[in-house]
Amino acid sequence: MVGNRLNKETAHQILMAVDDPELAGVSIVDLGMIDQVDVTSSGEIFVRLIPTFTGCPALDFIERQVVQVLKQQGFTRIDVAFSFDIPWSTTRITKKGIASLRQNGIAVPTTPDEDFNWEVNCPYCESLFTSVDNLFGPTACRSILYCHHCKNPFEAMKPIHS
Amino acid sequence: MTIIHTAEEAAKNAEYKNVVTQLLYQLADDDFIVAFRGSEWLGLAPHIEADVAYSSITQNTMGHAAYFYQLLEELGQGPKNKLAHERSANERRNATYLEIKNGDGEYDQDPYYDWALAVIRGFFYETFKRVRLQMLKNCSYVPLTHAANRMLAEQTYHLAYWKMWVNQLQSSSATAKQKLDTRIQEAWNECLDLLQLGDQQEKMIVYQLMPEESLIEKQWIHELSKTLVQVPDRPLQKVFSGRKGEHTKDLEQAIDTLSEVYRLEEHAVW
Numbered sequence A: 001m002v003g004n005r006l007n008k009e010t011a012h013q014i015l016m017a018v019d020d021p022e023l024a025g026v027s028i029v030d031l032g033m034i035d036q037v038d039v040t041s042s043g044e045i046f047v048r049l050i051p052t053f054t055g056c057p058a059l060d061f062i063e064r065q066v067v068q069v070l071k072q073q074g075f076t077r078i079d080v081a082f083s084f085d086i087p088w089s090t091t092r093i094t095k096k097g098i099a100s101l102r103q104n105g106i107a108v109p110t111t112p113d114e115d116f117n118w119e120v121n122c123p124y125c126e127s128l129f130t131s132v133d134n135l136f137g138p139t140a141c142r143s144i145l146y147c148h149h150c151k152n153p154f155e156a157m158k159p160i161h162s
Numbered sequence B: 001m002t003i004i005h006t007a008e009e010a011a012k013n014a015e016y017k018n019v020v021t022q023l024l025y026q027l028a029d030d031d032f033i034v035a036f037r038g039s040e041w042l043g044l045a046p047h048i049e050a051d052v053a054y055s056s057i058t059q060n061t062m063g064h065a066a067y068f069y070q071l072l073e074e075l076g077q078g079p080k081n082k083l084a085h086e087r088s089a090n091e092r093r094n095a096t097y098l099e100i101k102n103g104d105g106e107y108d109q110d111p112y113y114d115w116a117l118a119v120i121r122g123f124f125y126e127t128f129k130r131v132r133l134q135m136l137k138n139c140s141y142v143p144l145t146h147a148a149n150r151m152l153a154e155q156t157y158h159l160a161y162w163k164m165w166v167n168q169l170q171s172s173s174a175t176a177k178q179k180l181d182t183r184i185q186e187a188w189n190e191c192l193d194l195l196q197l198g199d200q201q202e203k204m205i206v207y208q209l210m211p212e213e214s215l216i217e218k219q220w221i222h223e224l225s226k227t228l229v230q231v232p233d234r235p236l237q238k239v240f241s242g243r244k245g246e247h248t249k250d251l252e253q254a255i256d257t258l259s260e261v262y263r264l265e266e267h268a269v270w
């Protein structure tokens, strides 16, 4: 019987092992990419993921990783899909996610206001004296910034408000 | 108004299904050809930052196209890969202004592309896309309202990027201003079909999928005028009606090129 051991909570923990392939050490759970996890009484598992950006090329890779870790942990009937009906936003990132991103030199900005103003602390020295170098960074979800206090370039998750 | 929640529900009304399908082809094909022309700029943009930004916008725009093709697949139009790559020019419903080549030459042979065209076309299209998505946010087809909400959040960056270029070039040298103006006048002669809805426009209004074309045009020009120093004071024109499947030779070139790559690796994931 798999039903007792493999429930919703264990599934969530299992998914903590899946990192965003472009952000080592940052799990898809902490990035706020999990919409829904359901385990039926017969042990079938449904996972619904929220992509950060629609054009993110890592989605297929993430899907395969999720299937793989669930298989390794004993799930046999696995249904993974992306739900595009919920917009992802930077507010979905967990506290732990923010901390692990900082360790990667990536800051998480404040949620933009109506006029699209937002602030970001330097991930190295905490200074707010930062500016955007290029809104477009190495991936769709990241921007490149510069800290005028410690003179370091750094990245930030692109602020998204929805 | 009747809200349609799923593709299965849409299928119960053949007319509704047909109208929403026609609209989705316009949305998908516009983003697809814009992303294709964008991809031809890879490595050729004026500097490295522009190259990074433009390719990021292009990749995300291709993601939007793929998502619209996915919605078409759900409506029974066939696999999304085929919809994107295997349809001929006269089956495409993108606006013709979006398909025009980036300039003289070819990508792999003396590409004398014009950045002023990229800037004006990027700015005109993304401004239009935002107006259209804002209208779709409240349309009768729920899967489309979800897509619109998600894309609006992402697309903010695409539009902001081209606005920045327009602003900087408008306050730059006389040559820059003149190059921009040439492309603005060209767009004014060609891009009316971008704002049009094709044969099913009346039904699109009846089924509350899109408002009248005149409203789309008004909103679009209003948005342009917030950035452009001077909006042409004459009626918009068009050469072809892309929404009705009329296209230029340039679209055939685009389809030949992209399907050549596609045929090499038909089952690749994109």
Ligand SMILES: [Zn+2]
Pocket (backbone or CB within 6 Å): A122, A123, A124, A125, A126, A127, A147, A148, A149, A150, A151, A152
């Ligand atoms: Zn710093």
